[in-house]
Amino acid sequence: MNKGALALLVHGGTENWSPQRWKDRFDQVCSDRRVLLLPDAAFDPAEIHYAAVWKPAQGELAAFPNLRVIFNLGAGVDALMADSTLPKVPLVRVAVDDLTVRMTEYVVLHVLMHHRQELYLRASQREKRWAPKFQRPASAISVGVMGLGTLGSNAAQVLGRLGFRVSGWSRSARQIDGIECFHGNAQLEPFLRRTDILVCLLPLTPDTRHILNRELFAKLHRNSPLGAPVLVNAGRGGLQNEADILACLDDGTLGAASLDVYETEPLPADSPFWAHPKVVLTPHNAADTDPDEISKYVARQIERFEAGGTLENVVDPARGY
Ligand code: NDP
Ligand code: OXD
Numbered sequence: 001m002n003k004g005a006l007a008l009l010v011h012g013g014t015e016n017w018s019p020q021r022w023k024d025r026f027d028q029v030c031s032d033r034r035v036l037l038l039p040d041a042a043f044d045p046a047e048i049h050y051a052a053v054w055k056p057a058q059g060e061l062a063a064f065p066n067l068r069v070i071f072n073l074g075a076g077v078d079a080l081m082a083d084s085t086l087p088k089v090p091l092v093r094v095a096v097d098d099l100t101v102r103m104t105e106y107v108v109l110h111v112l113m114h115h116r117q118e119l120y121l122r123a124s125q126r127e128k129r130w131a132p133k134f135q136r137p138a139s140a141i142s143v144g145v146m147g148l149g150t151l152g153s154n155a156a157q158v159l160g161r162l163g164f165r166v167s168g169w170s171r172s173a174r175q176i177d178g179i180e181c182f183h184g185n186a187q188l189e190p191f192l193r194r195t196d197i198l199v200c201l202l203p204l205t206p207d208t209r210h211i212l213n214r215e216l217f218a219k220l221h222r223n224s225p226l227g228a229p230v231l232v233n234a235g236r237g238g239l240q241n242e243a244d245i246l247a248c249l250d251d252g253t254l255g256a257a258s259l260d261v262y263e264t265e266p267l268p269a270d271s272p273f274w275a276h277p278k279v280v281l282t283p284h285n286a287a288d289t290d291p292d293e294i295s296k297y298v299a300r301q302i303e304r305f306e307a308g309g310t311l312e313n314v315v316d317p318a319r320g321y
Contacts, residue, residue, distance in 0.1 A: 004049025004066065005034035006302070009056040010073065014266075016288045017054060022073070025295035026052065030302070052298055054289075058083045069305060071298045072315075074289050075099060075151065078204035078236055081320050094289055095150045095313040096297050102287035103201070106234055107145075107155040110258040111164065111197055113280065114230045115141050119256060123277075138163035140225050144195030146211075147235065148174045148181065149321075151287070152201040167191055171207075171319075192219040197230045203321035204236035212240040217248045228255030234286035237262040242273075249278045260286040 008026060010019040023037040036043050038060075048064040054073040061070060062085040070091045072080060077093050080086055113119070117133055124131060141164050145156045148170040160166045160178040167180035169191045174181045182191035192198070198220060202208045212233060220229035231254055233240055242263055248254040258280040259273060265284055273279050305311055315321060 003033040003306075004068070005036055005043070005047045006030055006050040006052060006298075007043070007048045007064065008035060008037045009051060009053040009060060010037075011055045011057070014283075016285060022052070022291050022295070025291040026298075029295045029299040050298075050302055052295075053080070055079050056083075059085045061085075061087055069302070069311065071301070073294055075287075076203055076236055077315050077321065078238065081205070081315075081317070090311050091315040091317070092298075092301060092311050093313050093315055094294055094297065096293055098290055098293040099287050100151055100154045103151045103234065104155045104158050106260065106282075106286035107199055107201075107232065108158055108162070110232045110280065111143055111159060111199065112162075113258070114197055114226065114232075114256055115164075119278070119280070136225055139165060141165065141196050142167065142194050142221065143197045143199060144169065144191055145179075145199045145201060147201035147203070148176065148179075149201070149203075152199075153179075155199065155201065165194075167194060188216075189219055192216065192221075194221060195229065196221050196224040196226055197232065200231070200233040200235045200239055202235045202239055204238045205320035207320075208235075209238050210241045212245070214241070214244040214248055214253065217244070217253050220254075224255070226255055228252050230255050231257040231259075233257070234260040237265060246272055246276070249276065254278075256280070258282075260284055 008022055010017055010022050019037055023035060026035045045064050046066055049066055049068045051061055051067060052071040052073055067087050067089050069089055072091060072093045075094045077091060080091060115138060143159050143164045143166050145152045145168040148168040152168060153176055156166045156168050156179045167182060169182045169188060171183060173183045200212060245257055249257060256278045260282045261284050267273060273281055301311055
């Protein structure tokens with residue numbers, strides 16, 4: 001039977017987003033259908049039934065008249081939501097254990113880094129200074145996780161098991177064992193007031209753009225045992241006001257920041273974040289989507305869809321995530 005083709009549009013530009021690696025994996029798991037790596041392949045747009053994409057150009061997907069499902073090769077769909085020509089077919093995002101565990105690793109790594117005074121200890125090592133500081137238990141630190149979805153809820157639970165006092169904030173009410181849950185704009189301030197380390201795993205939507213700003217940072221726990229509250233953002237760069245972060249680090253409103261995402265990516269060479277002594281910077285790789293795992297996830301979903309089953313993790317266009 002001639003099955004509809006799957007088009008791959010991967011515009012990552014870095015080693016972890018190698019288009020050929022994605023093509024090889026999809027060729028293996030979709031061996032009974034044509035997998036086209038765009039823009040190189042010669043093809044008829046009408047044969048495309050599925051598109052698996054990472055940051056396609058605006059309007060690129062509108063060229064396929066018979067498109068049935070779009071699979072985003074990551075969890076965040078903000079780049080697609082910004083395309084007003086996006087075909088009105090189901091948009092599926094990534095929500096798989098492999099990605100969740102990777103993000104939890106990042107969050108635990110960075111929360112522990114700040115809790116265990118790693119910036120201070122590394123500076124001491126460079127200066128050959130033997131001067132350990134008082135060591136607090138994890139239970140002395142309140143971690144607040146913004147976004148209690150697939151990623152945030154797992155990270156929150158693992159932090160709780162490490163002994164941190166953990167709370168979380170979401171749009172709708174949530175109940176998670178061991179986590180103090182807050183929701184909605186009315187409960188944002190009480191959530192912030194108790195938070196020493198703020199972890200942001202929100203999606204970027206019109207409601208959340210630039211939510212990480214001076215006004216918000218000023219509401220974090222002012223008597224933090226860490227000296228000043230700390231920001232960890234692995235959601236999206238558009239969530240943060242970068243000038244505010246820099247000013248708040250400089251005037252002590254924030255003690256430190258771990259940043260994985262930026263307004264402009266790749267981060268420009270002249271960004272002050274690169275050399276800031278209070279910033280721990282990573283190049284948007286808190287949690288990479290693994291071609292092995294995700295190609296299998298997409299192939300499973302296509303198989304189920306073609307058998308009349310339902311798609312999982314479909315984005316709600318009204319909410320934007
Ligand atoms: P989910 O959709 O599962 O969860 C999103 C969470 O954010 C939900 O709890 C949701 O609330 C909450 N939320 C959304 N809008 C608001 C709002 N206006 N106010 C309060 N809470 C809100 O997403 P994931 O957990 O899978 O992923 C989160 C984000 O992480 C992605 O969108 C992506 O941007 C980022 N990401 C970054 C990666 C990296 O390497 N840096 C890798 C993977 C993802 P509710 O529960 O009520 O729906
Ligand atoms: C994602 C990402 O959204 O890698 O999955 O940023």
